[in-house]
Amino acid sequence: MEFKRTIFILAYVLTLLSSDILNADQTLDKDHCTPVDVSSQLGAVRDQGNIGWCYANVAADLLTFRYQDRLSGQQASAGYVAITFNQYANTKPNEDAGLISPAAIFSQLNGICPQSFQDTALKDSPFKTIRDQINALVSLKETFDQRKKERLEFSRFQELEMYRSSKSYINLLSDDDLRDVLEHSSVRTFPRKLVERLCKPYMIKVKFDLQIRPQLGFIEGVKDFLPSLLKNRKITPAPILGRANLVNDIHEQLGKDNFVAFSYWTRIFYDPTSERYKKSGMHASGIVGRKWNNKEKVCEFKLRNSWGKSCTSYTNPELKGKCDPQTGYIMVPDYIIQRTITDVSYYKKKKE
Template structure:
């Protein structure tokens, strides 16, 4: 084949696949009908999914995201705190997981004994096998309504109390009662048995037992569910010729948005994992939120993401997000931007 014909063929292929990739990477207006998972919810659930949450300096975004999925599943707001407690207990009791977390723990971490962060898929799978869970009402993360100083204070204080008990094993309940009474976390469960829980266990196992006391005889029932995960197209490794790689990426992109849109059409949230610094002026660490709505505006399909940094819009990269919904602690992001930042989607398969 003459060189000029060969060149024409290559250029034609490049133009064709570039056009096709763009067409498939975007969600059409017809596919982007308005939908919000709250549309068919009762008032309690609507309020739960409309209220800003603030994780503050505690790295439990995964617990908030998982609580959203389970809350939508059982139609009752569940406790992110209890999810974190159950996961931390699993890590504490698995030597290999514990070693991994301890090796990666930062000396600048807000908390030194409680584990922060999680592999969302593993945590979701672990929670899927539990029978009971506390409600958000019985075990809230932030009982002070976005004044999270008390939550962080409680955990830091609990670490200090535990250290004191370990160093002075002869101390009894009355010796530390005054300090325990300062903790909002323990306000409604003050009991001499607390000293046995704190003395007899490491802090993460103690935390799990405290969680059970918080909602004793009031736990919500969980049915085992099937968690699933799909990696974002941009994170996958493609092989073959350029046109083969482009074609594979088109297919994965189409399937990626098909799953997202199918879940939203069924009024089911999903967990979006992405690098935090891609969206906010924060550290480059994995972050998880929930996608809860879809709407066409500004000539693109936009997705609503429920965040965990309170009712603030100051830290968002305005060139990445489309809009900030301060009153609900959420932001809107286009299909294009979502595709660029996404690492994975986790969801519950019914």
């Protein structure tokens, strides 16, 4: 198994080494910073709420952008992306962390559930945050399994009664239908299978597309395996592919009117003297455009975060006045993105 993993890593690296991704360059100057904005194709900025599903929100944006013709102006559900990823990645249904490109790929297997379904389901649920809702579904399944083990009849036990006495979407299912989902699922798979059953009338089937730029971070342990190889080939491991090269990759895709997801450290948003700066962690967002800032003489990315319309989190003095509280978008100089970027992901255009 370890031998196969090593061969896979080597093959993957050779593919990267032969691509244009590793051609180092500087960030864009005025002549090359042509204005681009694809935000109109994605809908309103998302709000991930109190759960760490930033990767799922930007993966849902990738799906929305890629399949916009099939979605007819609707957004893909970020919650369904997350619980689908957690099922196929064999993690807990309420797990926070995840990976962008695998999440987008997994979500194509069963179809895309619209964000409007998720929003309505959350609004009518007795649990008003995504984390509480997922935790409640886990509790419902665990209680059902325990009652089954004790050979108790399927009845209105407390966890179920919470839903039955509300306007929850679960009430669209009869006791028999709900029991069928509970019987044919595990704690890990129940949330996705339940949502799949409820969203079935609205589910949008799409043609499977693997033409998505894979994340290097998808390979476990790759950063421990590659440093000497990269050093011997005189390739700057900063990190692995080089941050400047990743920024250039974003610019290249924007030149093709493409939407790009990327991962990075959130400290670029915070005042360097603040506690949030010290405790910052990994995050994922999207880049929908760019424009030249003539006053500051810099090319700025239009960053699409998943924190709603609030601008209060952006305390870095370098970003003062760059967030639009009407939309939630923030303009960030490309050299600031370059400081902590770790990866990019995007669907390749059909002509590529």
